Amino acid sequence: MPNAESDAETNSEPERDHGFDPTSRLTVREDRGLRRDLSPAEDVAARTRFAADPRGKRPDFLDEQRLVFAANNYLGLAADGRVQRAAAEAAREIGTGAGASRLVTGDTRHHRALERDLADAKGTDRALVFSSGYAANVGTITALDPDVVFSDELNHASIVDGCRLSDAETVVYDHADADALAKAMAERARREGVENEAWLVVTDSVFSMDGDIAPLGAICDAAERHGAWVMVDEAHATGLYEDGGGIVQREGLSDRVNVQLGTLSKALASQGGYVAGDQALVELLVNEARSFVYSTGLAPPAVGAAREAFRIAREGTVREALWSNVEHLRDGLESVGYEVLGETQVLPVLVGDRDDVLALATELEERGVVAPAIRPPTVPEGESRIRVAPMATHTEAELKRCLTAFEAAGKEVGLR
Structure with a gap:
């Protein structure tokens, strides 16, 4: 017979909550100054209106436009009529x-045309388009299934997650330090x-928070001594160099980098990612990259936009406008006393x-300039910064307005 006393003891046990507590976790982030909110923009352009986070309601846009120095739309092509058409x-x-x-059934002639264009610019047999750059990184690393990954300490989160999901042993080497890589491999x-x-x-070519460039030639040297493969993520370089190439092309390394990867969502003003390499690599990814196999193909409008943006980028005029703006803005920021890191379009x-950078970002916004404050844990303690990203479509007057805002905001915060 059932033991009534035992049943009573079982039933008297306190109920346990096996759910989640998002509110408490958000409070912790708030207390640490790490909570972020969405701020809708009216459109994607060099200047636009913004709204405070509506939390599910309709956005209420401000009356005044602000200058956007916070986007990765480097060539300004997201609002280009040719790309939209x-x-x-x-x-x-x-x-x-x-x-x-x-x-x-999601493979179309538009996908294949874009992939031929990318392979041509990257100097490879083939390219393969994914639904995002994140999916391309995660899918490629896991499909290759390496035993060991040697990864730059500042690589993008998608590379980090790809390493984790691949279950490879990951050796993190000092940032942009080919000697440290060579030592770790030895x-x-x-x-x-x-x-x-x-x-x-695995390394990024351009690092998005520091604006610096990986020493790709020396990295290839170290890898070749041990017969290792090299994979380079050109997310922040694709389309910005000669013939629409990236740093790999600028350095003449197309035949030494086994896997070239990038995104269509930055300079190419669309959505998606790509991998470029030899025939066997692409065929392997088609069969074993789970983020490709089990994802709906990239939407045709995104493919069409990316292909047209890539065509425009390869012509060169818009690239020249970007680099002119970059030089003008870097020189101007340094002339009013700021230290500007890096050597690329990311300034x-x-x-x-940390508190100073938040105050500076607020003062800049008050003066009509949107440029994000980057603070720990995204960057190390004591290295908080404003990440400035000019576009090819910023006018000379807008660059001047940005510089004037930086000078005045710096004085207001006590940094100048």
Whole structure:
């Protein structure tokens, strides 16, 4: 017979809550100064109106436009009529969505045309378009299934997550330090039982928070000494160099980098990511990259927009406008006393103190300039900064207004 006393004891146990407590977790972020809110923009352009986070309601846009120095729309092509028309034409010809995985029915002639263009510019046999740059990184690393990944300490989160999901042993080397990479590889090579390991070296080419460039030639040298593969993420470089290439092309390394990867959502003003490499690599990814196999193909309007933006980028005029604006803004910021890091179109203005950088960003916004404050844990303590990203479409008057705002805001905060 059932034991009534035992049943009573069981029933008297306190109920346990096996759910989640988002409110408490948000409070912790708030207390640490890490909570973020969405701030809707009226459109994607060099200047636009913004609204405070409506939290599910309709946005109420401010009356005045602000200058945007916070986007990765480096060539300003997201608002270009030619790119918009190409997106619309692709929607009319093919449809608004791919409708299925590309392995089912979602592979169109537009996808193949964009991939041929990318492969041509990257100097490879083929390219493969993914639904995002994040998906391209995660899918490629896991499909390669390396035993060991040597990863730059400042690589993008999508690379970090790809390493985790691949279950590879990850060796993190000092940022942009090819000597540190070579030392780590030599130490690994001295271990017993590593003769048959597959090694992958992964790095961004342009680092989005520091604006600096990986020493790709020296990285290739170190990898080749051990027969390792090199994978380079050109997210912040694709389309910005000669013939629409990235740093790999600028350095003449197309034949030494095994996997070239990038995004269509920054300079190419669209959505999606790509991988470029030899025929066997692309065929492997088609079959084993889970983020490709199990995702609906990139929407045809995004493909059409990216292809037209890439065509414009390869012509060169818009690239020249960007680099002219970059030089003008860097010189101007330094002339009013700011330290500007890096050597690319990303201009990190070093401030140092976390509270100072937040105050500076607020003062800039008061003066009509949107440029984000980057603070720990995104960057190390004592290295907080304003990340300034000019576009090719910013006018000389807008650059001057930005510089004037930085000078006045710096004085108001006590930094100048």
